[in-house]
Amino acid sequence: MDEKRAREVLEATGLGAGAELVSLGENAVFAVERPEGAGGSFVAKVGRGSPDLAARAKRELAVGAWLADVGVPAVRPAAGKPWLVDGHPVTLWHRLPDAVRPSEPRDVAELLNLVHALPAPPFALPPRDLLDGVERWLRLAGDAIDPEDAVYLRGRRDGFAASAAALVPHLPQGPIHGDALPRNVMVGPDGPVLVDLETFSSDFREHDLVVMALSLDRYGLPEERYDAFVAAYGWDVREWDGWTVLRGARETASCAWVAQHAPTNPKALAEFRRRVRSLRDNDPQVRWYPF
Known part of the structure; x- marks a missing residue:
């Protein structure tokens, strides 16, 4: 669109x-x-x-x-x-007031502590299906991407969906934001505020924590900011054996999400190719860039 x-x-x-x-x-x-x-x-x-x-x-x-x-x-x-x-x-x-400063990972952690303490709302929340959009995004990408890359991502999607279904959480399940990144927090005159609520779900709380761990590995988040996030939340998701499964599912979805922009944006196509190549090469050190 x-x-x-x-x-x-x-x-x-x-x-x-x-x-x-x-x-x-x-x-x-x-x-x-x-x-x-x-x-x-x-x-x-x-x-x-x-x-x-x-x-x-x-x-x-x-x-x-x-x-x-x-x-x-x-x-x-x-x-x-x-x-x-x-x-x-x-x-x-x-509309929220203008931000007084950029949001930080610790701001995200403070809000997640509030959300993760909530009981279920008086209406149904879906599970957090990270991989639900993959097919739609690949379909939107069409012929702009290599068909073999699309096949690869579909196979990766199916594999991680099966692995995620077998996970046992460390934290109690319940309401989560679903896309807990600093870009989805605005710091106004009265403090941090959550925005973009469309991925709110009821699922493993670990979903909200893996987001920042992936930012550390893929998007260049400085170690000290990740440490501040962990200190503010009170637990490091990397202590849980299942975190690499949720990370892999999120990487797959993030790669497919960029693909939908490839038909009209050469930068998106280049970023998609960078991401899918790093997944094919099983190289977790390749830097990805926000898009």
């Missing part, structure tokens, strides 16, 4: 006038004004056209309302249900 299509979808909801693009990735995010002239500023998220993403958008709004009720600092929904335009879900959120 490009900006033009996202704006067409937003226009159909009545939120498009004066909308300013904030980011374009898995969703298109726009700063918008509510048509009824309600006070404050808002953010609209336009999702890709897919039935499962429409259900996920509805659940994300429910998660935001629930976190508000239980007092976890997180972005708050400004509408109770999504718009649906030609299969594209659109959700509306209260």
Whole structure:
């Protein structure tokens, strides 16, 4: 989905006038004004056209309302249900104040301690299926990627799915964020706040911790920042035998996620090739770059 299509979808909801693009990735995010002239500023998220993403958008709004009720600092929904335009879900959120500083891994750990202490919400959360999007992303990549690489990633997906199903967790299972990275935390005047709630799940809490361990290994996170994350959370997931399985599943998904951008972005294609080559070579030291 490009900006033009996202704006067409937003226009159909009545939120498009004066909308300013904030980011374009898995969703298109726009700063918008509510048509009824309600006070404050808002953010609209336009999702890709897919039935499962429409259900996920509805659940994300429910998660935001629930976190508000239980007092976890997180972005708050400004509408109770999504718009649906030609299969594209659109959700509306209260815009957060500007960040006072960049978020750090320790900020993520502080919020994870709050989330991981929560009981189940009054609605169903799905398991965290890291590999669920692999087929869709590879399909979107189409002929832009080597077919043999697509076959390789599908096989890797299936292997790690089977291995993950056999894991025994160290921590109690329950609500997790699902994509616990500093980019999904904003530090405002009142402290760190969770954003991007669409991957909230009920599963191994270790899922949220493996994210930062992979950042250390693949994305150049400095050792001292990882140590600060561990100190703030209170446990290092690398002490658990199963962490390499969740790491492998996440690497597979991250590689396929980049592939979907390959048809229109040469940098994405180059990054995809770097990632898949490092997986084929079983070389965990190859640096990956955020995209």
